[in-house]
Amino acid sequence: MSENHDRMRVNEIDLLRFIAVIMVILFHYGFRAYAADDYIKMDYTLIAPIARYGRFGVELFFIISGFVILMTADRGGFGTFVVSRASRLYPAFWVCCTITFLVKLFFGGDRFPTSIIQYLKNMTMFGNRLNSSSVDGVYWSLYYEINFYIIISLILLAGKIHRINRILWFWLFLTPIVNYFKWDILRExxxxxxxxxxxxxASYFLIWKHGISLERCIMIVLCWAYALMLLEPEVAFFNIHYHTDTNIWVTKALVTSYFVAMMFIVLRKTGSFGQLRWVFLGGLTYPAYLLHQHVGYIIINRLYPMLNMHVVFWGMVFFMLLVSFVIHQFIEKPSSRWMKHSLTRLSERVASLWFASKKRLAGTLSQ
Structure with missing residues (x-):
C-alpha cells in the first residue's frame, strides 16, 4: 500500500464522530439531566426512551480514538506524536473549559459550583491526577483518552511501535485479569x-493499513465479546442510578453496530458513501462535546419554562453546534496550527541540544 494511500483521510470517521457527539448531547439534554442529580427542570419525554441510549456513544468515541491515535503514532516518533496530540487537544479544551468555568461562576449558583483552583487544575487536562473534580462532567472520558495517549507515547518512546500487535495482545490479555482482581492502579x-x-x-487501523488477517479478526471478536460482558454491570448500574429500564440487548446491539460499521470502513466497503467528505461535521465534534453539558444545563434552566420545551431543547442543540463551529473555525484551527508549529520548533531545538550534549560528552570521555 502506498504512502500516499496510507495518509488518506478516512472520511467516514468524521461522520461517526459527529453521530457519537449527537448521541451524547441528546442523552444529556433529553434524559440524563432530568433523570438524576437534579440538573435541569425540563423533562423532555418525547425522546427520553431513545436518548438514554446516547450514553453509550462514548464507546464509539473510544473505538475511533484507538484507530486515529495509532494512525497518528504510525506517522512519526515520540516527539511528533506528542506535538500532534497537544496541538490537537489543548486549544479547544482551554477555550471550552474557560467558557464553562465563567458561565458556572456567574450563573451556576449552588447547583453548578466551581472555583478558580478547580479551573486551573482542569486546564492542565490532568485534573483527576491533581485531586480535582471536573469543571464539566464530560471530562471523565478525556481522562481515559489521555491515559491511552500515555500508553502509546511510552511505546513510541521505547521504540516498540513496530511491535504494536504483540503489545495489543498483551494488553487484551491483562484486561480481564486486572478487572477481575480489581487492581485499581492498573485499572486506572x-x-x-x-x-x-x-x-x-487500533486493530481496525492495522486492518486498514495492512489488510485483513485471521489474527486481527480474532482480536476484534474478543474485544467485542468482552465489551458485551462489561456492558451488563454497566447497564445494571445505569438503570439503578437513573431509575430507568434500559434494555441490555438494545445496548449490546448498539455497541455491536459500532464494531460492524468500523469493519465496513476499514475494508473500504462503504462504496460511494465513503467518498463523501464529512470533515465539517467532524470538526464540530470536539468543541461540541466539551462545551455542551453544564453550559447547556444552565441555559436550559434559564429558558424553561419561559419558552416552549421543544424550542428550548432543539434550539439548545442547534446553538451548541453553532458555537462549536465558531470555536473550531476561528479559534481551534488557527490556534492548533500555531501551537503545532511552535512545539515542533521547540522539540527540534531540544533534540538538537540533546544530540550536541551527547556528542560533547562522548568526545570528553574519549580523551
Missing amino acids: NLVTQYSVYFIAG
Missing part, C-alpha cells in the same frame, strides 16, 4: 474498563 493506568474499545480501534 491501563484503562481496563474501556481498553477493549481502544484495542479494537
